[in-house]
Amino acid sequence: MAVLKHLLSCFIVCVTLQAQAQIFKQKTNPEALYNQAVQETKQGHYGKAIELSRQALAAQPDFIDQELLLGRLYMLTKQYDLSRKYIKQVLMKNPTYRDAYHYAINVELSSGRYEEALCFADEALYHFPGSLEFMLKKLGILDVQHKVYQGNNLAATLMDKYPQDTLVKRAYIEHHMVSGRYYQQLGNNGMARQSYDKVLEADPRNAEAREAGLAVALKTGNYSGALDQVNDALVSSPGSYDLLMRKMSILQEQHDYANALSVLQEILRKYPSDGKVRALETSLRMEAAAYYTNTDPLSLYQGVLEKNPGNREALDKVITWCMVRGNYREAMVWINRGLKNSPNDTKLLTLKLDALEADRKFSTAADLAGLLYQRSPNPSLKERFIFLQTQSGREFLAQQQNDLALATFERGLDMSPEDTTLLDLTANTYIAMKDNNAALRVTEQALKYYPDNEKFLLKKSTLLAETGKYEEAAAIAASLASRHPNDARMNNNLTDLLLTSARVLMKADEFDLAKQPLRQVLAASPGNREALDYMINLQSATGQADSALWYAGKALEYYPNDRDLLLKKASVLQEMKDYNGAAAITGELSNRYPYTLKYKQAYISSLMAAGSAYQRNQQPDSALAAFNQVLALNSKDSLALLYSINILNGQQRYDSALAYADRGIKFYPGNENFQLKRAITLENKKDFAAAALAADSVVKINSTAANIDYHDYLESKTLKNQFGLYFLHSSYDYTDDKYNIATAEYRHFFRRGSYAFRLNYAGRQTGNGLQGEAEMYYTHNPKLYSYALLAYSNKVVFPQLRASYSLFKTFGKDLEVELGGRYLSLDSVTSFSAVTSVAKPFGDFWVNLRAYFISEEGDFNSSFNLTTRYYLNRRQDFVTLIAGLGTSPDDRSRLIQFPQLTGLLTHSVGAGYQKVFKYRTTVGLFGTWINQKVSDAAYRNQYDIYLVFQRKF
Template identity: 60%
Template sequence: MMSLLKYILSGTVLCLSLQVQAQLFSKGKDADELYNEAVKETKLQHYQKAIQLSKEALQKRPDFIDQQLLLGRLYMLTGNTTLARRYVKDVLTKDPKYKDAYLYAINIELSAKRYEEAECFADEALYQYPYDKELMLKKLGILDASERFFQGGAYATSLLDKYAGDTTVQRAYTGHFLLAGNYYQRRNNQLLAHENYQRALMLDPNNEEARSAINNMNIRSGSYTRAIEQVNEELADSPGSYQLMMRKLGLLQDAHDYAGAINQLQQILKRWPTDAKARSMETELRMEAGAWYANTDPYLLYAGVLEKNPGNREALDKVIGLSISRGAYREALAWINRGLKTSPNDQRLLSLKLDVLESDRKFTEAAMLAERLRYNYAANADQRNRYIYLKTASGRDYLAQQQYDLALAEFDKVLQTDAKDTTALDLMANTYISQKDYVHALEILDKGLHVYPENGRFLLKKSSVLAETGQYDEAADIAARLSGRYPGDARYSANLVDLRLTAGRKMMQAEEYDMAAGQFRAVLAEAPDNLEALNYLINLEAAVEQPDSALFYADRALQYHPDNKDLLLKKAGVLTEMKRYNEANAIAYQLMQRYPYTVKYRTAYTDGLLAAGNNYQRNNAPDSALAVYRQVLSINRKDSLALLYSINLLNGRQSYDSALAYANQGIRYYPDNETFLQKRAVTLESKKMYAEATQAADSVVKLNGNPLYVDYADYLRSKTMKNQFGMFFLHSSYDYQDTKYNIATLEYRHYFKRGSYAARMNYAGRQEGTGLQGEAELYYIHNPKLYSYALATYSNEVVFPRARLGYSIFKTFKHDIEGELGVRYLNADSSNSISGVASIAKTWKDFWVNFRAYFISDAPEFYTSYNLTTRYYMNRQQDYISFTAGLGTSPDDRSRLIQFPKLAGLLTRSVGAGYQKTFKYRTTAGIFGTWINQKISNTEFQNQYDIYITLQRKF
């Protein structure tokens, strides 16, 4: 029992220790895994759990900006605006192009009702992503939330111009003007409320909210005419609508147009004769009409007075006042114009007309009238100010319509009145800038700065215009002055940085790289961590082949942005250019490990390995190169360059089996790639597997009929042919006799692995009979540098010698030099001669030269013979031209062997030339000519002429 208890306790302790050990030595989750879990918890709305996971991830990787943004979002969702703002701003500082961060920043400030901050973030985002629809909609929302509806209207219009067919933009546009209409209606500004509702209806004519609002406004203001007009417009689209017809009836009744109301009721009863509501209204309507007409409408009364007495001023004032009070501005204007016909200089009427035009937003007409009134009251400051306001408003309208000349004329008149008016100066400068007329824009800005030398808006605008005209140094001086004057204002320092960056970009486009680098260095002086400037400097220094400087800026950038993926990749590229492959590949490897599913990092790493491998090849370190290429293939077994380089190296090392395996691997991944098929053919040729090599070469020809590929396929096919049939014809003629001698030869040759053997039959007809001679010949290769030649013949002694024997051994030395030692035996006319043979041959590119010497013993005599042969090879050594020269008669001279005993002691000279052509490595034809001169005595010579024709065919 005690022993059992002991085992149980031991087991428990062991399990607990293993658990503790697992906890102590567990690697734990990395930052990416924690981030993914935090995202899942956020989607499940487990915000506190997600916050905890996010903090753990940031402890492992402090500059993980995706995680920082998620944490900012989580604080925003949990109502901790301060921390949310801090994390999101930190993300934007590190990565100014992070669009989602801008959206979160905007939402944070909107929720805190910090509209100016929200707009700043929106403007910064739109600088990075100009005309981004989502960001533009955000900015419109900010303008609406901050109740800046006038600016919002202009912005909504520009947004709709850019995305006219987008339904989201259309809804935002309509929503803006509905919101603006509600805003102005609550503040009892009926004119602007009506205008905004009308703008909403222009895009969405069926918008019920806008229609209803306008109708209610018209009713409240007593302007039933406009309300009835609106219903009539709707009835034109839906003439059979019961609701619209009843609404019109009610409006006519409210407007006390009982005749029209009764007529409308009759139309309703015609369509719906059994409608109880319509029938019940008939008596009621007539009773109300009777009571009304007992007390006539004042407007109609005064209008009736004016009909009878047009000059009645009191009646005129009454109808004008009643029209304005009812919102009937067109009617009021008509009555005013009617009064001005009789009293054109009536100041009261002119002032009323000015009010009506301004209320109706007809600023140009109002400004013209204000100009007239100003001349009448030159000393009146109010008239002067109103004139300036209306002229400025008129110019704005023209500017919005892109009628720049008219806008400029209006602003010029304002400046004639008040040369110091900042609004007119600013708008005039904007007008010139819109036209890209920078010369005049600068003139206006200088005029404004003369009056207001410290005006920040004018200085900032002048800096931008100077930059547009390429005057970057002057523009930067102004921007630097502003930044120095307002050191705490980020806008001015950001403007200076943006100006320098813009200048640098344009100089790069103009290929002024040194000047561009100066601009970017100036940016770093202002903002040492500016990522864009650092990136440009790295690229510039690399482009002008200054890798040391590029590396300096890459390291500097990584000091501020240590985990920036693009910077790390760029540094790896610079190190590769500097041939510091190990350092470059270490960086690329880390990136690949951190982001295993990102192709560009894997590609960068494999490219770096390939560069390192090529460097090993150049430095004659094939083993190291092969190891690197194997490393590439372990990452991407389909890498074509690594496969090709490996094949080439292995073939160079004569590791043909390994090379063939890689070639087959390449064909498996790239079945129609001619390069791998060609490599397979070359490797099989090296292995002397000519049949398989031929199949591979034929596959290449099918893909690409290039003559080089065809030629190589023919060459390989010839290597598969082991037999050859040949025909030879030797024609000899002499100048000392009329007889011509011919020798015809048939040959069969067989090729085997170590050489070839041949059997020949020579035939020659003479007066004394027919000569027949059989020959056996052997070429045998002992090793790549040593081979033998052997010959044996026997004949019937008619024409040919009785027997010939020969043997030579050939040795290849360095520098393409070949040496020969051999022996010859000849039995002819009961004469036996034995000859020693020695030769040396040398190859220079396409030239081959051979010098051979024979040492002939024909007891009791001893003779020598020499032969020089030169060949010039063509067409990949398929064809050649040969030139020969000889001294003496050699035992290998076929045309004179029958006379050898007689000729051996004579002084004989010979020269010859020939040409041999091979067709598709299979059929060979040749023709050779030799002239032989023999000295018979001191005063007598005789000549022999040989023509030798050959034809050989492999099969």
């Protein structure tokens, strides 16, 4: 009992130590620590995550993902100096690590270091030109710094490039709201108003911008502008109490008491129970009465016109005062009254033009300006007409009425086809309508007037790219980049175009053409990651593995620890059949990142390729070593198991092959391949009973004809006995006698061959002939076997004694040679024969030439026999053709006449077919024609039919 307790204690200690070792191993594994740190971060356990991260970095100092996570954790815990340290380390190791730039910018923003944040944003845009997220980041930083002009340019660029992107639109609006508030704080109300107007252009319903703009307008005394804003807002909310009250207040501030009272009446109609409004009615009327009493010049001039409507001076004064006060619509009423009497009055028409423009009725104003220009062409009117057409088109664009905007711009271009603003707006409108071809035509028209205008050149380049003409687009971009070699925007634009051109060509499978733009990119920027990636892929795709390897090496000079590039280089080496070189790289990656599945799979792929190459080069030991490395990484790899089984079978290491087959069956119990390999291996071991059982399992998994046939074949190999019946019928053209022989046979198979006993029976008028035969085939080794036969009879029909022996030797290329002898004793005649033959297979054909050299009572003769077979069905069935010259001592149908036939010129031709059913039952039919020359003028013929039946059991 004490011994049992001692053993139990030892077992518990061992298990505990093993568990602790496993736990310690897991904890010290950098990848596992990293994953655990990520989970702790998600749960907000930042302190625990930092501790795990530091452990991971202590185990693997170059773990770049872990360094970035630690930098983020220090940022989350507001330890900005430490955070900044780890993030900078990451960027020094990998300047294109996108997430690192996000954290770097956030750290500097959080710590109020806006200039550093802006530097990181610019650096990110250098590595990721045109990146929307980093451009938005930069815009946010500029807003925090109140760098309004730079922010305006960047915001405008974003809106031009992404006009439909809601995120960009939101950022654009927020930028101008921030700018407006900033200018309000500075007291710069004009700039504030411009910012709020930009917001309203992008989002006409933005309540905050409308309120802020209105406040600015009121503060600066721009009541007409404020009134316009309120009126615009009332279009969408005509019954708004607040808007109506604000409109009344503005009219009151303008001393436009008539309209103020009108609005007040509208409010009273909509809100009759509002006491505040009723109280305002009295005070507003009292204020109006006091203001207009004998003081208001507008009222005085209006009074003059009431008494004398044709007084032109009074009319001009009334219009002027209305315009001064911003009452453009009232001014329009008086102008139209004047035009009824003088419709062609130039001054009134000019005043009307001013009023329409001031009231933002640009379309109507443009029509009027055009009419005035036709009457009196002058540069000033022309310029004004172009301006009004431009403003009118912009209004239509703001309302998304692109067709009307186009028509307006085109009217302006009819008068001034070289106007850059109209040309640019027209092209942009076509672009917004997705009609790039039309936009391109307009841009080309602009370049006819301004061939060196970089704005239009850049636009043309962009449009050419949009229409698929990348080469032309790149040529323009290259020209612009050469003018401004230090302009990152121009260089980035060229790079983008060349890369896009390469992508399109690659998509069209024009790999050789795609290389040219990529070479241009690399000439300007040798370290461009995307171009290097594409060049590696293209060189591989076009069979230029050496070039692909060169580009992979060049890329790794710029990005030495880049995992994807290392993997790509390994792929190229594998393509070049340098499997060991590929395995060295993938093996290192797999060791460095043991939990990253793709590196492990790549390593396995390299080892499998190396093993297959060793197999092809007849290096089985090296191949087996490679496959064992695969199985060490993945013990369930089916291909490695199958290939290993094949090699071991080839080396006759059948027990090892069986062990691998059993492992495959364990992992893949329903896979027929491993069961089949087990059966083949057992067959090679000559263990046919076990092989047949394995083949039966294959049939149960997949009962194909081939699998069933193989099972039948192996099953037949377990049968050791065979029963046979043979019948030979001979007839002659020179006698009515028939010569028939019936034979019964028993054969037993053993490991080295077989032996058989036969009984031959032939009936004659002279009596019944019986002959007993004993026959043996014996295999000495795979290249050498013997054949022996001994027969004895009662001499009635058969020779009294017959003996045969042959030794068969197989040489190279399956050439088989026979040497042997024959003995016959018949009546008083004794015959000795030497036998030799040569046999050779040719695919499914088999040819045998046998010669007999016969000595009979001092006479010497020879006989020759040529046999050909064509095998079918795994060499089980065959069709045969036989030709003979002379009478051989193996010819059973003529042995009884052997002494009489010796020396006669004899020809024979035979044919036959033998069929095996399920490797057990054999049937055959053979026929022979024999022609003998008896004398110079006499021939006789013999006809043989031979039937065969055999059955294994």
